[in-house]
Amino acid sequence: DAKTTQPNSMESNEEEPVHLPCNHSTISGTDYIHWYRQLPSQGPEYVIHGLTSNVNNRMASLAIAEDRKSSTLILHRATLRDAAVYYCIPPLNYGGSQGNLIFGKGTKLSVKP
Amino acid sequence: NAGVTQTPKFQVLKTGQSMTLQCAQDMNHNSMYWYRQDPGMGLRLIYYSASEGTTDKGEVPNGYNVSRLNKREFSLRLESAAPSQTSVYFCASSRIFTGSNQPQHFGDGTRLSIL
Numbered sequence: 001d002a003k004t005t006q007p008n009s010m011e012s013n014e015e016e017p018v019h020l021p022c023n024h025s026t027i028s029g030t031d032y033i034h035w036y037r038q039l040p041s042q043g044p045e046y047v048i049h050g051l052t053s054n055v056n057n058r059m060a061s062l063a064i065a066e067d068r069k070s071s072t073l074i075l076h077r078a079t080l081r082d083a084a085v086y087y088c089i090p091p092l093n094y095g096g097s098q099g100n101l102i103f104g105k106g107t108k109l110s111v112k113p
Numbered sequence: 114n115a116g117v118t119q120t121p122k123f124q125v126l127k128t129g130q131s132m133t134l135q136c137a138q139d140m141n142h143n144s145m146y147w148y149r150q151d152p153g154m155g156l157r158l159i160y161y162s163a164s165e166g167t168t169d170k171g172e173v174p175n176g177y178n179v180s181r182l183n184k185r186e187f188s189l190r191l192e193s194a195a196p197s198q199t200s201v202y203f204c205a206s207s208r209i210f211t212g213s214n215q216p217q218h219f220g221d222g223t224r225l226s227i228l
Contacts, residue, residue: 032214034216041221041222042221042222043117043203043205043219043220043221043222044156044203044205044217044219045219046216046217046218046219049214049216100146100158100161100171100172101156101158101217102155103155103156104155105155
């Protein structure tokens with residue numbers, strides 16, 4: 001499995017931006033980097049994925065370093081509903097011959113009102 | 114806008130009982146998956162169906178069987194439940210099986226306790 005490093009936990013205030021970092025230094029190839037999140041008592045939820053450049057969608061933005069060895073998930077204005085565990089999944093942990101997503105421990109994001 | 118729907122949401126079984134977990138997706142996806150998640154652990158793939166008419170074992174298939182009933186539905190069966198199968202079960206789907214440009218979409222899970 002590709003090794004990823006994410007902070008165990010982060011805190012944010014409501015309506016402030018949040019930058020969630022991930023190091024995936026062993027990344028190789030030209031496959032996508034994915035981010036998922038899991039809210040309490042819910043299933044994992046796809047957030048965003050990207051290849052080499054910044055990506056935006058309605059949920060978040062993804063900034064990928066030029067060497068692709070790190071990425072940052074950006075929530076522009078955190079809400080209480082964004083409190084969740086966020087998982088960064090590099091290509092080697094994504095799919096493959098069995099379609100299996102390999103989730104690490106992720107970053108537990110707390111949002112304070 | 115249902116996405117992936119799992120039933121039931123909660124279930125308690127006695128050891129040795131059988132049960133089928135149901136999963137349906139309305140996104141016209143070709144591939145479907147069953148995972149289990151134990152406390153403090155990541156997801157582990159039980160079985161998957163890359164396309165309608167095919168099923169294959171994942172990482173932890175022992176004690177389970179699956180049926181891809183049609184393109185929409187993928188069920189997971191426990192023939193003789195054991196306490197070690199107490200877990201939260203998630204069904205997921207993706208448009209196609211291979212290719213890292215294919216997000217997986219998950220249901221909200223079935224919380225299964227076996228006494």
